[in-house]
Amino acid sequence: MTFITSFISQTMVYATVYTLTSLGIILGGRTGIFNVSAEGILLASASTGFLTAYLTGSWLMGFIAGALIGTVFGFILAFVHETFKINQFILGIILVIFGSGLSDLLYKIIIGVRLSAPQAPSVPSVIIPFFSKIPVISGILNQDVVVYFMYFAVLVAYWFYYKTKVGLETRAIGENPKAADVVGVNVKRRRYLATIIGSALIGVAGAYLPIAITGTYSPDISAGRGFMAIGIAIFASWKPQRAILGGFLFAGIEVIAFQLKLISANIPYQFFLMLPFISVLIIMMIFKKHIEFPASVGKPYSRE
Amino acid sequence: MKNKSLVELKNVRKVFGKVIALDNVTFTAEKGEIHGLLGENGAGKSTLMNILYGLYSPDKGEIYIDGKKVKINSPFDSIKLGIGMVHQISTLVPEFNAVENIILGTPEDKFKLPIKEEREKIKKIMKELGLIFSLDVKTKELPAGVKQKIEIIRALHKGAKLLILDEPTTSLVESEFRQLLKSLRALVKKGVTVIFITHKIKEIMEACDSVTVLRRGKVQDTINKEQMSKEKLVKLMFMEKDIKVTESALPKVELPPAKKSKKPVCVVKNIEVKGKEKSKGLKNISFEVYGGEILGVASVSGNGEKELASVMINPFLLSNGDILVNGESIKHLSTLSVFNKGVAYTPEDRIKEGILNEGSIKENVLLGHHTEKRFFKKNLFINWDEATKAAKKTIKDYNVATPSEELAIRRLSGGNIQKVIMGRAFVSPTDLLITHNPTSGLDVLTVEFIFNKLVETRNNGGAVLCINEDLDELMIISDRIAVLHNGELKGIFQRSEFDKYKIGLLMIGG
Numbered sequence: 001m002t003f004i005t006s007f008i009s010q011t012m013v014y015a016t017v018y019t020l021t022s023l024g025i026i027l028g029g030r031t032g033i034f035n036v037s038a039e040g041i042l043l044a045s046a047s048t049g050f051l052t053a054y055l056t057g058s059w060l061m062g063f064i065a066g067a068l069i070g071t072v073f074g075f076i077l078a079f080v081h082e083t084f085k086i087n088q089f090i091l092g093i094i095l096v097i098f099g100s101g102l103s104d105l106l107y108k109i110i111i112g113v114r115l116s117a118p119q120a121p122s123v124p125s126v127i128i129p130f131f132s133k134i135p136v137i138s139g140i141l142n143q144d145v146v147v148y149f150m151y152f153a154v155l156v157a158y159w160f161y162y163k164t165k166v167g168l169e170t171r172a173i174g175e176n177p178k179a180a181d182v183v184g185v186n187v188k189r190r191r192y193l194a195t196i197i198g199s200a201l202i203g204v205a206g207a208y209l210p211i212a213i214t215g216t217y218s219p220d221i222s223a224g225r226g227f228m229a230i231g232i233a234i235f236a237s238w239k240p241q242r243a244i245l246g247g248f249l250f251a252g253i254e255v256i257a258f259q260l261k262l263i264s265a266n267i268p269y270q271f272f273l274m275l276p277f278i279s280v281l282i283i284m285m286i287f288k289k290h291i292e293f294p295a296s297v298g299k300p301y302s303r304e
Numbered sequence: 305m306k307n308k309s310l311v312e313l314k315n316v317r318k319v320f321g322k323v324i325a326l327d328n329v330t331f332t333a334e335k336g337e338i339h340g341l342l343g344e345n346g347a348g349k350s351t352l353m354n355i356l357y358g359l360y361s362p363d364k365g366e367i368y369i370d371g372k373k374v375k376i377n378s379p380f381d382s383i384k385l386g387i388g389m390v391h392q393i394s395t396l397v398p399e400f401n402a403v404e405n406i407i408l409g410t411p412e413d414k415f416k417l418p419i420k421e422e423r424e425k426i427k428k429i430m431k432e433l434g435l436i437f438s439l440d441v442k443t444k445e446l447p448a449g450v451k452q453k454i455e456i457i458r459a460l461h462k463g464a465k466l467l468i469l470d471e472p473t474t475s476l477v478e479s480e481f482r483q484l485l486k487s488l489r490a491l492v493k494k495g496v497t498v499i500f501i502t503h504k505i506k507e508i509m510e511a512c513d514s515v516t517v518l519r520r521g522k523v524q525d526t527i528n529k530e531q532m533s534k535e536k537l538v539k540l541m542f543m544e545k546d547i548k549v550t551e552s553a554l555p556k557v558e559l560p561p562a563k564k565s566k567k568p569v570c571v572v573k574n575i576e577v578k579g580k581e582k583s584k585g586l587k588n589i590s591f592e593v594y595g596g597e598i599l600g601v602a603s604v605s606g607n608g609e610k611e612l613a614s615v616m617i618n619p620f621l622l623s624n625g626d627i628l629v630n631g632e633s634i635k636h637l638s639t640l641s642v643f644n645k646g647v648a649y650t651p652e653d654r655i656k657e658g659i660l661n662e663g664s665i666k667e668n669v670l671l672g673h674h675t676e677k678r679f680f681k682k683n684l685f686i687n688w689d690e691a692t693k694a695a696k697k698t699i700k701d702y703n704v705a706t707p708s709e710e711l712a713i714r715r716l717s718g719g720n721i722q723k724v725i726m727g728r729a730f731v732s733p734t735d736l737l738i739t740h741n742p743t744s745g746l747d748v749l750t751v752e753f754i755f756n757k758l759v760e761t762r763n764n765g766g767a768v769l770c771i772n773e774d775l776d777e778l779m780i781i782s783d784r785i786a787v788l789h790n791g792e793l794k795g796i797f798q799r800s801e802f803d804k805y806k807i808g809l810l811m812i813g814g
Binding site for chain 2: 163169172176179184186304
């Protein structure tokens with residue numbers, strides 16, 4: 001019973017990282033901007049988020065710093081793409097390398113090398129009386145506030161895309177920017193907004209890694225999850241309600257691989273590190289036929 | 305005279321790169337009329353209206369609506385001023401249904417989605433105009449005619465008092481054009497003003513109360529219905545050129561008696577092809593094409609003509625039967641080998657299937673000839689000198705308006721792209737030319753040019769198979785016309801037997 005409770009509990013923590021990151025990618029993608037730089041944003045915001053939380057002693061400041069770093073990355077992505085029409089994928093890859101370098105650099109400048117790793121202030125959990133004591137259910141409910149923020153973000157995104165006209169227009173941009181343009185929607189502004197808000201969400205996910213999961217920063221802390229989140233966004237056909245399913249699925253696989261690593265001594269641990277990536281490949285192959293893609297993803301738009 | 309003009313554009317100038325698209329253009333449309341905007345391809349019609357709609361910003365000039373000077377920076381501004389535009393290429397979101405497409409962009413209630421209420425409003429507008437279509441199907445599944453209706457409703461739903469239609473008839477058949485005209489008349493009665501962009505004189509004569517003729521970015525004249533005549537409009541459109549036109553305002557070409565070859569160049573024997581999607585394919589088709597003749601194939605779109613065009617150059621599509629070229633079967637040949645047998649092909653969709661958009665004119669001329677000996681050095685390298693020569697010759701022989709053969713082909717107008725494709729067909733000796741809708745969307749001048757090239761090929765002993773959905777055109781240039789309906793060959797007419805009514809009836813299965 002405790003095993004199941006801890007499995008669920010851990011899965012939800014990792015699902016938060018996956019879901020927030022892929023939701024951020026989806027926001028940009030729905031307006032045609034494919035945010036390939038998620039991995040870089042995760043790393044940069046993990047580092048700055050951790051440092052801010054550590055130095056100020058406030059977990060909240062850490063998340064705000066992470067979101068701000070995401071905003072900066074999102075702005076760079078949108079600005080360089082919209083102004084110079086540079087290929088989004090190349091731009092994204094450059095930002096990944098930039099973010100990865102920046103994260104280690106900042107950590108080394110501010111913290112340097114220490115024998116014991118500095119610890120970030122912990123994130124408060126939401127404790128619901130009575131229910132929090134029942135096994136299994138407690139694994140679901142005893143979570144920190146960021147997990148609940150993730151649920152909230154998915155709900156808001158769903159409501160936005162399918163219950164509001166702005167959302168309808170935003171989806172229209174992803175399918176056919178010209179169609180949105182000729183009915184008076186400001187395509188450029190929407191692309192900026194979506195990319196920046198999306199990148200800020202990825203920034204929150206990045207700050208979550210050191211502050212809530214490991215307690216401290218270590219190099220390559222995101223371990224490819226930013227790229228996996230791209231897979232989730234695609235697997236989810238760019239729909240928020242499916243991204244959360246994908247987030248749980250991938251997080252579950254990762255936690256299982258982690259548990260297996262602990263109990264089987266004979267198999268090299270790299271094999272288990274590889275499992276999530278192989279599963280993504282297999283899942284993508286299975287769901288290939290059900291995957292939809294906004295038609296304008298990755299393409300620049302200009303009127304003339 | 306009382307001034308009741310709804311729209312006035314004054315001294316508009318627009319330059320794209322080095323090309324002057326509009327030069328000091330002044331344009332006025334009166335309230336409650338259908339105002340035509342006529343000109344050949346590239347005359348600046350669409351550019352002028354895109355400026356009015358706010359998609360392009362003019363380099364110079366002023367816009368007045370209801371006598372008031374206005375500034376239009378984007379469609380957001382123009383929609384607020386009561387301007388709606390239906391573009392030549394569909395601007396609907398293919399994944400959305402009609403309702404979702406129509407309500408897109410209306411300013412009020414940004415954080416609500418009142419589908420039900422809007423649906424009722426849309427239905428009311430549809431009823432008033434007599435336009436009926438399904439509101440629940442994704443628009444990507446709808447034919448071009450219906451998409452256009454949705455775009456018209458979309459403009460009206462946003463409160464358009466001025467409706468701009470950019471080449472609305474490009475993908476419409478005759479009956480749809482009639483229906484469109486009816487709806488436009490109903491709109492005008494309600495006080496809506498319509499600007500109708502076209503390059504077809506016939507449509508201006510039938511649809512418009514007055515017309516402004518543009519030529520190379522300049523206004524030639526604005527005349528009203530009483531002053532309109534075919535001859536006058538042709539003269540305004542082309543100025544120095546003197547073109548003879550037929551009843552249907554198409555260019556006249558002479559078809560002198562030509563020496564028909566004794567043996568057919570191409571024999572099609574009992575071929576069967578499986579159809580794609582809704583088409584029934586081809587069933588047991590046989591015909592011959594002789595040297596020195598143009599065989600026209602008439603069919604309503606979707607009755608097997610696409611399969612016929614494809615199978616002639618891609619014989620792997622054959623499920624039965626055989627095709628002979630110069631007496632040899634091409635049944636087991638690849639498309640490239642078919643080309644090397646002296647067959648040339650110009651596809652229906654010249655942008656998607658005819659060219660490499662980003663390639664230069666030179667590279668596009670080389671396409672399909674790229675394995676021929678003279679374009680190959682040591683069987684390995686492309687002989688660019690020869691390719692340049694061939695491209696230069698094509699540009700010269702086919703009057704392609706371009707500064708250089710190195711220009712990206714996508715920068716040419718539709719007519720010039722078609723000329724390059726036609727020219728490419730004759731880079732090497734051609735015995736059989738298969739051409740599918742070679743003149744669709746082109747102006748009279750280019751149509752005349754293309755017609756003359758086809759006839760020239762025929763007069764020199766070449767065989768031409770011309771698949772064309774425009775029966776008027778086929779009757780001008782064909783020696784014989786074969787009629788396809790539902791994938792079956794309904795009959796072949798000699799030139800002396802041509803009868804628009806009879807052939808038209810067969811085309812729709814009567």
